[in-house]
Amino acid sequence: MPYVEWRGSKCRVRWKTGKTLPNGKPEYDSKSGFTDEEEAYNYGLDRESDVRNDRYISRRDGSILMKDYCRTWPDTLDVGHLRDKAIRSMIRLYIVPRWGDTAVGDIKPSAYRAWRKQLKALPNVGEKYGEEILTVFSMLMDDAVDDELRASSPVPKGKRQRRGRYKKKPRERKREMRIEDVHQLACNALAFWGLDGFVFIWTMAVTGMRPAELYALRRVYSHPAWPTSDPLDDPEEEDGTERHAEDLERYGPELMPAVRVQWQHQRKDGELQLFPPKYESRRTLVVPPFVAELLELLLASHDGEYVFRSISGGLLANANFTYHYWRPIADGREESAEFERVRLGQPQLVVSRRPLPEIPETVYKGKRLYLMRHGHKEWLDEDGHSRIAVETRMGHEVAGVEGLYSNVTTGMERHIMETLQARWLRFVVTLSPDWLPPSPTPLPVDLVGWMKQQVRAAQDLLA
Structure with a gap:
């Protein structure tokens, strides 16, 4: 039972906490400041009731800052x-x-x-x-x-938690991703960045890969070498050997061209490292033939480990991509101009070491790169693909019985590849002969010749 003791004009109540001190004596807790003895006593009874019903929190424990x-x-x-x-x-x-x-x-x-x-x-x-x-x-x-x-x-x-005035959550205003706008982005990337940029934009548009996954896409996980070149270097992928055997039967240059999302680039303790993709969403993404050909052209032009290189030829993940790449590509920029400077007391007229042409702004001005991933899902939904095929391709898991019973079949993937290629062919026949913008460096491949082949193929198919 609690007991009350007076100290001057105030009284204090003490009660047992149900715990034992190291010396074997019972532990007491207390509260002071009462002016009424009965009130203090009832307070102690309530605390002992909390102790008996396992609801009691010691004042001593709760005092931790x-x-x-x-x-x-x-x-x-x-x-x-x-x-x-x-x-x-x-x-x-x-x-x-x-x-x-x-x-x-x-x-x-x-x-x-x-x-x-x-x-x-x-x-x-x-x-x-x-x-x-x-x-x-x-x-x-x-x-x-x-x-x-x-x-x-x-x-x-x-x-x-919903108490109070209702406030609708703001949503980012988006417009549908049109292939004409993607092409403008790709041309801007070609003018600003080079062939790597042109292929980067189209690859993201037709795969929906996250930016960090694109930065870390290695040659051995990309068409045309993959799946034969798969190094099986992910120790956390328990079924890697079985998965690889199935990949050899399903994907490849003579079957379905594809890239494998196995890693992403992230920094840990200031050091750039490879990590599994977000939510460990390892997945295989079939690509339409036109992007497969672009990947072949790009990888034949360099011998680097990673598919997409920075402007200087280094790791793309080391660059502040949003600021130094995406903003000029999406927002546009003025043509490189000569400028004056004073060096060693003498005025000089300086020309940029990497002069760039004027780059026009796009509908993605001020928008996020990630919206291209959103746009890829729009294309898949618009073409009527199954939900399990779409969500799996995006790196999401479908919850519940639907996700448990469903599976992405070869036919589903082939249909995705064909609809993406058909979308490209319908667009490419509309291009004007002067579609190719100037590149900041000489192109290592005949991109104009490749595009002419694409136009002829589209004309033959749609004739």
Whole structure:
């Protein structure tokens, strides 16, 4: 039973916590500041009821400060290195500055709601990033409950989290991906980057690969060498040998040309490394014949390990691709101009070492490169392909019974390849003779001759 003791004009109640101290004596908890003895006694009875019903959180346990709990909590998570880095960053920048000096057990739901509102009003926190911060905080509080530092989480769950004024989530305005716009992007990439850029744009448009997967696409995983050249170098792919045997029967220059998405480039501790693709979505992507031919031309023009090289010939993943490549390609830029400078006291007229022609802007001005991946799915949906074939190609898993029972067949993949090729042929016959823009460097292949062959093939087929 609890007992009450007076100290001056205030009284304190003490009760057993159900735990035992190292010396064998029972552990007590207490609360002071009462002016009414009966009120204090009833408070102690309520705490002992919590102890008996396994609801009690010791004031001593709940007094751990958030900054101390946050110091060790990330080490308990089993996530990828990029997610781990992001979580630690959100804790350091937003959670600890607000809650660091607050005891874990003292965070109230009302205080959380006020912080959530303030967080979303910050100019440097977008809608999506703000939700990620709140998700991390919710995980923190759920684990604090499991660690018996709190009785419940201050973050509302279920219907309670939708309390307040309804606000429609903003969605990015998109326009359909037209093949004419993709061709303009490819021509801009040719003028700015060279043959690698031209093939890069078309490969992304017809495969929907994520940018990091394209950066890490190696020769041994690309048509025409793959699947014969498959190094089987992924230790986490348990069925790699069996998968490779099936690939040899299904894909290849004489069967269906394809590329294998096995790796992506990411940085860990400042070092560029190969990692499995997002969600471990290893997959094989058939490509239409025209892209297969472009890949053959590109790979015959260099002997590098990676299919797509940077402008300087190095790793594409080392470049700030969005800023240094995508923005000039999508937004356009002015023609390289001569400029004056003073060197050693003498004025000089300087010409760019890599002069570029004027590059026109496209409908993707100010838009993300990732929208080309979205556009690829639009093409597949528009051509009426099955959901399992589309989602698998995008690197997604179809949940439930549908995903369990479905399978991507050879016929499904061949149909995807044929519809993408048909889309290209319908477009290529409309091109004008002067379609080829100037390249910043001499092209290592006869791209004009290749395009003429494509036009003749399209005319013969559609005649």
